[in-house]
Amino acid sequence: MARTRSGLAEYEAVVAVARLGSFRAAAVELGMSTSALSHAVAALEARLGVRLFNRTTRSVSPTDAGDQFIARIAPALGEIGQAVEAVNSHRETPTGTLRINTSAGAARMILAPIVLEYLRRYPEMNVVIVTEGKLVDIVGQGFDAGIRLAEAVPNDMIAVPIGGDQRMLVVGAPSYFRDSPRPQVPDDLLGHECIRARMASGSIWRWEFECRGQAIAVDAPGRLVLDEMTLMLEAALAGVGLAYLSQWSVAGHIAAGRLVPVLEDCSPPYPGLCLYYPGRRHVPAGLRALIGLIRERNAAGVSFNGEIPIS
Structure with a gap:
């Protein structure tokens, strides 16, 4: 049997396209151009000799072979990612990319006092913030954490308050x-x-x-x-x-x-924003650093009133 070789980047591209249902969205998440991602997937399909996706002008969906392939490699990629994060946790300075889903209003509130300070402290970290009005499944959509009003945080998530109450x-x-x-x-x-x-x-x-x-x-x-x-x-x-x-x-x-x-x-105050993340997973070093920064601000009594997200 012919031996196939491929880089992890191609596997990650396939999994991202399947999860997001879009080459463009997957390219944004992975920090590469749409054409480069498309070529990576096509190259892998050529080597395997199997089409992994059905493509039309309006949609992208895995073929039966693609579904089977993705079901086998996705857990392995997750294990590799956790292994890398575990190694990074021993570094003095975290490195990598932190992906956060929030609302536009919450993003405006946290950008200057938290995110920009985080980037200053950890120069080897990248931060990707995606704003949406509706709540999304942060795990299923590939985010490390979300930021929403406390009342909107899913019950199965660990929540870290950001600042004080709002009004x-x-x-x-x-x-x-x-x-x-x-x-x-x-x-x-x-x-x-x-x-x-x-x-x-x-x-x-x-x-x-x-x-x-x-x-x-x-x-x-x-x-x-x-x-x-x-x-x-x-x-x-x-x-x-x-x-x-x-x-x-x-x-x-x-x-x-x-x-x-x-x-x-x-106009009384009400519980403000929380950063939240799944508790059943290994917490990446970059996310731990952000949690530490938020708790540091809270301990110092630094609070702010943020714009309510429409959701």
Whole structure:
């Protein structure tokens, strides 16, 4: 029987394409060009003499032979990766790539104080952050960790709090309040022009409050519906209407007088962001280093209010 030889990179390419269902997505994850990845898979197929994928202009799926092949090599690749990580754990400085899935709002919050500091401390580490509105299976999608609000972290994951509690505020520009009275209770919002938030599910986000121990949810009315918090902030600054945004994202504008907060007594704090990861796996050295940095910040009492992810 002819002996076949192949590099681990080709096997990793095949497994990534099968998992993600896309040559382009697999190339991004592996840090290579789509053409290089396609050539690697084609070269392996040529050596094996078997087609591993059915390709169309719209989809990629494993053939029966591909399914069998991937089922055998994927666990082996996982073992090799864990072996490499185990060796790296003995290094003074971790090396490799850390892949994190989060929301756009959470990514904005953690980028400067955590991720950039992490890169400064560990120059041999790379960080790939993928932002999505919806929760994903971080294990199945090949991520080392996720960052979401504490209430959204899956029960089977280990969670590490990031900073302290968060808080949402209703804000409006001074120009808006020249023609409209400030709301005194949440129900007053029904008579105001509000900038509404569309969630990833397609539903409209109801503004949630707590007044004297009573939970209140308001379907805030308004003609403008947006699905990105930065756009909502821009609209609020322009005086279009009231917006419901994180204290972290509006604090500077409030201090400068560009925005005015209202209903503060009905805007209590809530549990903030957590980094989470599967506990049943070996924790990579790079992820352990990130967890250490987060816990260091927490121990020092460093907190921040982050923008709520729409999910």
